[in-house]
Amino acid sequence: MITGVYSMTLCDIGNTSFHFLENEHQFKVSVEDTIEHLNLKEPIYYISVNKDGEKKLLRKFPNAINIEDKIVLKSNYATTLGVDRALGCYGYSDAIIVDFGSAITVDIIAHNNHLGGFILPGVEKLKEIYPNISQKLTFDYIEKINLHTIPTTTNEAISYAINAMIVEPIKINYQRYNLPLIITGEHGKKFLNYFNNVFYEPNLIFKNMKLLLEMEK
Amino acid sequence: MITGVYSMTLCDIGNTSFHFLENEHQFKVSVEDTIEHLNLKEPIYYISVNKDGEKKLLRKFPNAINIEDKIVLKSNYATTLGVDRALGCYGYSDAIIVDFGSAITVDIIAHNNHLGGFILPGVEKLKEIYPNISQKLTFDYIEKINLHTIPTTTNEAISYAINAMIVEPIKINYQRYNLPLIITGEHGKKFLNYFNNVFYEPNLIFKNMKLLLEMEK
Structure with missing residues (x-):
């Protein structure tokens, strides 16, 4: 039986960043940056959609555990589901x-x-397209635009x-x-x-x- | 009074191409390409959303007529409407x-x-975004995808x-x-x-x- 606070670190490795949760503390590191300086509480459990990011994590924390195989999902989707x-x-x-x-x-x-x-x-990617089509399509993005008014x-x-x-x-x-x-x-x-x-x-x-x-x- | 067939050339200068209509014959020329070889029936009437394209047309056909000012449209839109x-x-x-x-x-x-x-x-621009987000998002575009099936x-x-x-x-x-x-x-x-x-x-x-x-x- 496990009693008390179970202390661990979670990591979600995405396309652009490592997203860590250590106890209640969350932080991100770009996948381009080094993680050599990090001192994280083990065990570390992670998922990854980014092979290079995963390699980088495992170089620094060889005992980190990929939990991908534990995720059971009944799905119509092909095996390519991230x-x-x-x-x-x-x-x-x-x-x-x-x-x-x-x-x-x-x-x-x-x-x-x-x-x-x-x-x-x-x-962010959608915003990048416009000036790329024509210089005339440079713009200031209005975040909360009303979709009911033309x-x-x-x-x-x-x-x-x-x-x-x-x-x-x-x-x-x-x-x-x-x-x-x-x-x-x-x-x-x-x-x-x-x-x-x-x-x-x-x-x-x-x-x-x-x-x-x-x-x- | 004008009788018979009124013969002329129309041109729509867009972001990427000159689109010509000479009598019933339509053709496109990339705005990057030369139009020096074209032998078009005058008068030439045109509209343009592309300043460089317009200059190129006028170098070759100095008498071409921009009809922009003839277009009357009652609009709520600011003057930036193309x-x-x-x-x-x-x-x-x-x-x-x-x-x-x-x-x-x-x-x-x-x-x-x-x-x-x-x-x-x-x-085409939307298709370009995906591989740009992640290598995993390369794909073969299915043109007539059903939007009622997930x-x-x-x-x-x-x-x-x-x-x-x-x-x-x-x-x-x-x-x-x-x-x-x-x-x-x-x-x-x-x-x-x-x-x-x-x-x-x-x-x-x-x-x-x-x-x-x-x-x-």
């Missing part, structure tokens, strides 16, 4: 999970079965499009499947106002890692 | 005009008034997102305003099946240039 998406869905029987990272993944789970999902580009300036026209490209495909599936909507990820908070009855779980991955490790005990 | 969008709306009292070019412009006209619009990135492979997940990012923001406005939907532009044909009661006008800009010149007589 481990971060599978873990995000873990523990949900009926939900739409939207993770706002450098890409925005949308996954649908109904009756304990992952039905599938889709992958939108992240906000734009009348270039700044509005592009900001509207960026947010609508993300919101409308999610919304149409929200209406179609009528399941609870869970939003997570760095940029997710800014999009909460576009949806009714949304649950914001900024630490979904760590929450589900803990849940998984708890179930393993 | 001339191609204004011309696309010309002659419509109530419509949603969608032009599928290197950017996709969506404009709404009701009761002879341009209410506003928004600017989505073109399909994807179960990465190819589907990305193709679905690309098409949904374009279709859903247009559809939501189509439902909101309940106006005839007019689609034009190179890539527009591939998107016709996603909409009900859509009018395809591949030559909308030339049609409206002719209409404008006709009204001027």
Whole structure:
């Protein structure tokens, strides 16, 4: 029997950063940066969508444990489903999970079965496209643009499009499947106002890692 | 009084190409390429969203006539509305005009008034983003992906997102305003099946240039 506080470190290795949780303390390190200086409490449990990042973690912490194989998800999706998406869905029987990272993944789970999902580009990547099409399409992004009012300036026209490209495909599936909507990820908070009855779980991955490790005990 | 066939050349100078119509013959030349070899029937009437392209046309054809100032459009939009969008709306009292070019412009006209619009990135630009986020997001684009079935492979997940990012923001406005939907532009044909009661006008800009010149007589 385990008593007292079980002390450990969790790590989510994404495309652009290591995201650590050591006890209650969270921090990020770019995957480009060194982690040699880190002094972390072991055991370290991690997931990774980034092979180079994983190698870097294991060089410094050879005992770190990849928990990917412990994630059981009944899914229609081919084996190419990213481990971060599978873990995000873990523990949900009926939900739409939207993770706002450098890409925005949308996954649908109904009756304990992952039905599938889709992958939108992240906000930052969408913002980069426009000046790339034409110099005339430089703009100041309006974060909280109203999607019910038609734009009348270039700044509005592009900001509207960026947010609508993300919101409308999610919304149409929200209406179609009528399941609870869970939003997570760095940029997710800014999009909460576009949806009714949304649950914001900024630490979904760590929450589900803990849940998984708890179930393993 | 003008009798017989009025012979002339029309030119639409876009971000990436000169689009010519000489009598019934259409052709495109990249804005990067030379037009020195062209032997075109004058008068030449044109519009341009591309200053360098316009200079190039005028070097070769100094008598070419910019018709921008002839386009009268009652609009809520600031003066930054591109001339191609204004011309696309010309002659419509109530419509949603969608032009599928290197950017996709969506404009709404009701009761002879341009209410506003928004600017989505073109399909090609959206396709370029994904491998740019992560090597894992390389994919084969499925052009006619079904937007009513949730994807179960990465190819589907990305193709679905690309098409949904374009279709859903247009559809939501189509439902909101309940106006005839007019689609034009190179890539527009591939998107016709996603909409009900859509009018395809591949030559909308030339049609409206002719209409404008006709009204001027």
